Amino acid sequence: MVLTMHLYRRLMQRSRVYWLILLASMPGLIFGIAGIDLAPDDLSEAFIGIMLSVGFTYAIAALILTVSTLRDERDAGTLPYLYMRPIPRWSFALSSLLAGIFAAGTIAVGGWVATVLAGLIHGADMAVVIPGAALLLAAAVGYAAIFVPVGYLFSRSVLVGLGYLILVELALSGLVSGLAQLSIWRIAASIYVDLVDTTGLPIDEALGAVAPGIGGGLAKLGVVLVLGLGVLTWALQKRDAL
């Protein structure tokens, strides 16, 4: 936990965290403004949708933050102070992933709070509040599992991460059903949709081939986490640390 807390504190020290929380809060802020003109029936539908759309802006915020978990240490030249310690590589990798998850979780909470506050102001149905939190936390775990190893492996890690978000999350997974299973947003959304009554809403279409379900979503997240842990452990053992 010493390593996790060190990496987490380092990630959270940056002033960019405030900007990233603001980015993650954008859907909530937009809902806060747009909700003024909505009729009560439309308001609840929009609130269900806006909670889901937190995932889009949040993905960018989580990317920018979590790729820095080890990349900042590498770029600053401080990684030897952490790497040259008697810590098994799998444990080092797990600590790094946890730091990324906690950091991504922190900005997720920021985005969630903004959206919930906007919902409260307009008197929206608060039934989606807990599923919304589950959606964001699932996304935090999934994105950290992918972007922490990406940050360690690639010097232009933000570009590589954006490539994943644009190509896999947005473009290809909508076209190729098999790739939808690799989309963190869809996996997280599948948990949310299972917890929320989305009858009559076009949300299921957005999921594509990913079936709604908490169990399946958590299982897929588990697989992503294990893969991320494996890749990062391998990279720490086999790739130059400087």
Add this chain to the structure above:
Amino acid sequence: MNTVEVSELSKWFGPKVAVSEVTIGFGPGVTGLLGPNGAGKTTLMRVIAGLQVPSQGMVSVMGRDPRVDPSIYRSMTLVPEDEAIYEHLTGRQFIELSARLAGIADPKDRAREVLEIVGLTDAADRALGGYSKGMRQRAKVASALVPDPEVLLLDEPLNGADPVQRAQLIRLFKELGAAGRTVIVSSHVLREVERMADRVIAMVDGRLAAVGSVATIRAAMTDKPRQVFVECSNPRALASELIGTSNVLGVQVNDGLLMIEAADAREVAMQLPRLAVAHDISISRVEPADESLESVFRYLVEGR
């Protein structure tokens, strides 16, 4: 008994070869690693430290591969060349973090000990960002001393230190070497390496150029004539007597100083008293001119 073994080690980055087929062992005591910029010293240290993967060959530290077995970091530490440090932490927080990561039972107590060893106790509660270069170096050394390592790798550890700090650090490294620790120090300040190292390893263009004590390396350079400065009452007369002998390859007189180039310096030492007595010349000083580490190193670099 070597604690660090490097065998047929090569490391390249794309087309650039940083270290080429180096085989060397390091044992207890202080070893100086010398070389011009780009010679491969830092890369060699990083590969030994396990921070970089060998492209070819292998490294063993106390019988273990650092890439495979991180438990070796209970016995091996590195002071990196980079100035990078956690600027937001205080000196004490930085050392305590190192101690916690190293699994030390009482990190606060150990931090206090090593801060005292490097003379940073008074500055311990100031942020590292406000430290001078020399203080940062000492903080890095303190961090490396935390696990009481058997093998200590020091990459340019004297950079930025003032003369007093340098003297203190050199004394510390010598003490560690004398206590049976394997201390490998890279430095471009040759005089300091000469002061602290029992053995010198010179690297040029990624390869080993020479290994041994400065005197041993110099003695092995049979193709380089020995230079001897002589201060005497009549340098021209002494020069004219010496030039006729087979051992002396050349003489020069500058500002009253006689410089002799000889195949064998010991023979010059025997010739000088005899000639001085025969020609009534008083000799006040005889000094080898090219047996310093600097001269030896210059020969090694120029000779390639």
